[in-house]
Amino acid sequence: MARxxxxxxxxxxxxxxxxxxxxxxxxxxxLLLAVGAVVLVVVIVxxxxxxxxxxxxxxxxxxxxxxxxxGLVTALxxxxxxxxxxxxxxxxxxxxxxxxxxALTAGGKPKVxxxxxxxxxxxxxxxxxxxxxLSRFGTFSNLGTTxxxxxxxxxxxxxxxxxxxxxxxxxLAFTGVETTTNEMVGNGYKPLxxxxxxxxxxxxxxxxxxxxxxDGSIPFIDLGGKYVGSGATYSPDLLAGxxxxxxxxxxxDPSSPIxxxxxxxxxxxxxxxxxxxNNQPAKVCSTDAVTAAAxxxxxxxx
Numbered sequence: 001m002a003r004x005x006x007x008x009x010x011x012x013x014x015x016x017x018x019x020x021x022x023x024x025x026x027x028x029x030x031l032l033l034a035v036g037a038v039v040l041v042v043v044i045v046x047x048x049x050x051x052x053x054x055x056x057x058x059x060x061x062x063x064x065x066x067x068x069x070x071g072l073v074t075a076l077x078x079x080x081x082x083x084x085x086x087x088x089x090x091x092x093x094x095x096x097x098x099x100x101x102x103a104l105t106a107g108g109k110p111k112v113x114x115x116x117x118x119x120x121x122x123x124x125x126x127x128x129x130x131x132x133x134l135s136r137f138g139t140f141s142n143l144g145t146t147x148x149x150x151x152x153x154x155x156x157x158x159x160x161x162x163x164x165x166x167x168x169x170x171x172l173a174f175t176g177v178e179t180t181t182n183e184m185v186g187n188g189y190k191p192l193x194x195x196x197x198x199x200x201x202x203x204x205x206x207x208x209x210x211x212x213x214x215d216g217s218i219p220f221i222d223l224g225g226k227y228v229g230s231g232a233t234y235s236p237d238l239l240a241g242x243x244x245x246x247x248x249x250x251x252x253d254p255s256s257p258i259x260x261x262x263x264x265x266x267x268x269x270x271x272x273x274x275x276x277x278n279n280q281p282a283k284v285c286s287t288d289a290v291t292a293a294a295x296x297x298x299x300x301x302x
Contacts (some may be wrong), residue, residue, distance in 0.1 A: 038257035086254035097298025104225035124159035129265035138169025
């Protein structure tokens with residue numbers, strides 16, 4: 001009897017030892033899997049950092065704003081009417097909407113207000129059609145060139161800059177505000193332009209629902225207190241890897257996806273501006289492309 005008890009005790013000890021060994025082996029297996037996962041993450045992150053450092057993106061950063069050459073400015077203001085007519089507005093993904101608000105003016109003229117930032121890729125995309133549309137009513141001086149931030153989505157999107165630029169027109173006024181550069185300083189971007197108190201009030205009042213779809217996003221555009229828009233009217237990805245000159249050249253080709261997006265959006269902005277200027281100048285506002293684009297403007301909000 002005592003022998004059987006000893007045998008059972010020994011069996012229990014063997015089973016316990018086996019279980020302990022299995023548990024220890026399982027712990028080692030899990031530890032190895034965890035270490036392997038950490039190593040894999042470190043390798044992946046290290047690879048991504050290496051790609052960023054060696055310029056593995058679509059385009060390397062080119063520094064802060066510079067001056068746009070006269071050829072680029074001329075190209076943006078000399079797009080043929082036939083190109084505007086051919087592209088229409090079919091590739092425009094969003095458009096300004098009408099609002100009920102006091103008239104926005106400056107110097108007795110309807111005013112177009114743009115508020116954005118140089119780091120912002122959507123601002124980078126939208127400056128092109130805004131500049132093209134405004135160039136049909138007046139002339140820019142000291143227009144800049146820059147790119148969106150390399151740390152953001154759609155990195156290094158080539159674009160223009162309204163910082164330091166002036167605009168002359170007999171029909172309307174324009175204020176372009178670039179609140180920051182594309183250069184990181186700590187956890188943000190280096191400050192650049194500061195809106196006036198009046199422009200800040202316009203931004204705070206109308207850059208939110210129901211006037212626009214999201215609250216406080218950029219770029220924000222107010223066209224004479226009659227129309228407002230927020231965000232880009234097409235994807236910044238269309239401009240990836242291009243230079244400013246290549247983009248300007250593409251705007252003359254109605255078969256180019258860039259022309260369809262940028263010139264199409266410019267048609268919509270032109271239609272909105274024509275509402276501010278009482279359809280002047282007639283050679284711009286009476287074109288079939290512009291009159292058709294008016295149908296793309298959003299219904300009244302607010």
